[in-house]
Amino acid sequence: MSTDNTMSQAAPLLQARDLVKRYGRVTALDHADFDLYPGEILAVIGDNGAGKSSLIKALCGAVIPDAGEIRLGGQVVRFNSPIEAREAGIETVYQTLALSPALSIADNMFLGREPRAPGVIGQWFRAMDRAAMAKFAREKLNELGLVAGAVDRRQYVPRPRAAQTGFCRAMAAPARPLGHGAHSPRETV
Amino acid sequence: MTDIGNAPGVQAFEAPLQKSDSRVAEFDVRAKSPVQKLQHFLHANPTAVPAIVLLLGVVVFGVIVGSRFMSMFNLSLIIQQVTIIGIVGIAQTLIVITAGIDLSVGAIMVLCSVIMGKLAIMAGLPAPLALVIGVAAGAGCGAVNGVLVTRLKLPPFIVTLGTWSIFFALNLWYSASETIRSQDVAKAAPLLQALGTPVDVLGARFTYGSFFLLGLVALTWYILNRTAYGRHLYAVGDDPDAARLTGIRTDRVLFSVYIGAGVICALGAWALIGRIGSVSPQAGQTANLDSITAVVVGGASLFGGRGSIIGTLIGALIVGVFRNGLALSGVDVLWQEFTVGWLIIIAVALDQWIRKVSA
Numbered sequence: 001m002s003t004d005n006t007m008s009q010a011a012p013l014l015q016a017r018d019l020v021k022r023y024g025r026v027t028a029l030d031h032a033d034f035d036l037y038p039g040e041i042l043a044v045i046g047d048n049g050a051g052k053s054s055l056i057k058a059l060c061g062a063v064i065p066d067a068g069e070i071r072l073g074g075q076v077v078r079f080n081s082p083i084e085a086r087e088a089g090i091e092t093v094y095q096t097l098a099l100s101p102a103l104s105i106a107d108n109m110f111l112g113r114e115p116r117a118p119g120v121i122g123q124w125f126r127a128m129d130r131a132a133m134a135k136f137a138r139e140k141l142n143e144l145g146l147v148a149g150a151v152d153r154r155q156y157v158p159r160p161r162a163a164q165t166g167f168c169r170a171m172a173a174p175a176r177p178l179g180h181g182a183h184s185p186r187e188t189v
Numbered sequence: 190m191t192d193i194g195n196a197p198g199v200q201a202f203e204a205p206l207q208k209s210d211s212r213v214a215e216f217d218v219r220a221k222s223p224v225q226k227l228q229h230f231l232h233a234n235p236t237a238v239p240a241i242v243l244l245l246g247v248v249v250f251g252v253i254v255g256s257r258f259m260s261m262f263n264l265s266l267i268i269q270q271v272t273i274i275g276i277v278g279i280a281q282t283l284i285v286i287t288a289g290i291d292l293s294v295g296a297i298m299v300l301c302s303v304i305m306g307k308l309a310i311m312a313g314l315p316a317p318l319a320l321v322i323g324v325a326a327g328a329g330c331g332a333v334n335g336v337l338v339t340r341l342k343l344p345p346f347i348v349t350l351g352t353w354s355i356f357f358a359l360n361l362w363y364s365a366s367e368t369i370r371s372q373d374v375a376k377a378a379p380l381l382q383a384l385g386t387p388v389d390v391l392g393a394r395f396t397y398g399s400f401f402l403l404g405l406v407a408l409t410w411y412i413l414n415r416t417a418y419g420r421h422l423y424a425v426g427d428d429p430d431a432a433r434l435t436g437i438r439t440d441r442v443l444f445s446v447y448i449g450a451g452v453i454c455a456l457g458a459w460a461l462i463g464r465i466g467s468v469s470p471q472a473g474q475t476a477n478l479d480s481i482t483a484v485v486v487g488g489a490s491l492f493g494g495r496g497s498i499i500g501t502l503i504g505a506l507i508v509g510v511f512r513n514g515l516a517l518s519g520v521d522v523l524w525q526e527f528t529v530g531w532l533i534i535i536a537v538a539l540d541q542w543i544r545k546v547s548a
Contacts, residue, residue: 062434082434083436086436094431099431100423100427100431100432100494101427101494102424102494102495103423103424103427111420111421111435111436111437125415126417126418127416128415128416130415
């Protein structure tokens, strides 16, 4: 893990100290430290089984570390679920993509945080704002240089495309300033 | 990653990119052969097959049996006959979408009908109150299933196999195996028979129960397709781990779906009393498995994530049309069972093939 020198002056946006995660007799994370600075793009590289995924999953709430602490913008945080990390602004694109082929691209992008339609139909009848979801999905895919025929219909999505859908899901998060006005950390596991 | 849309000036290391293929990538898959095209079409439209089979069934029996089958009266009779299975099938569909199965739906329905009947006629409670308590009992039964599935992590098949016997035994105990006669129900609590009220339209005879079924279909369709909760049901059934990673509280979704199924079964109990008039602890014995038949023939996948309410309604109608048509053709009842059996196997085989869809 290397850090850009120009950035090491600022306080880390996301920091972990002494993270430990054990699965039975296997120690996946052995007192791992982690620093992510504002504006930094950090790659975590290692062999199979080195603990890359465990580290990222600990940071994004998908696994709960047995020991150690995580600081987000200087504050100690403890995520019990991915949604808590997400609410704090940490978005994750999982290696398995965590997508549901039964759902449309737009549904997948907003899974777990679907916007409600405006007015009575959304408030009382809990309808999703499907038009806004489709529009947003299309725009985000276009930003990645992709076009999709139907983002609001169920269809078979080939795996590379599914990966891009996963990225778009992370991008769908409202980017909120953390620390020194930086965007939320977004990670790929 | 956030700046992809408004990229800054091209840097030196990006120069080779300028020569790369700049055609936009497309999501849409070009199917190679007609068979693959069909596979994709069926994958994207799960109700297409059941709809075609239903249409074929009606046409074939219309030709073979003639006007006795094709009359408005007979066709509307089929709708009456599938009302109960349709309602219980809705409950079953919700469970099957989450990759579960509920063998106890029929038992819940009968138990609830007995509770409604006993309270309103024997205990003399006001009929609306008896109805509400019956529905609450259905929710309670569903909650038992839900707790066992989500807390004890038992497979839904085993849980509901057990509760099927438990609920049915409770039903025999509470009813003392006695039937409440139709006349007594009509005298003490006509509300319980309300869904059996016939409505004649242009020679067709419907009951309030038929419209009640359609209302439930519309409501559950809306929930599945237009609300976030409905999308979460599919996501949980498709891949529970993926659903959990996106932040869906999968246990809460599963627990609630079993309660919802219990409530729908209790509403089915109300329609059951309307249909048969009396309150019998022996009624609706076949509803457990018939509901699964309707769901499977309706194009839902027992592996979860795929299935629709409209499909189940069509599935129930297919079984109704085949049974009615074969009966009118003068074929022995055993051949009706024989045909329904093949319908199930063909439906599941077709689902397996559709699931293998690939580019």
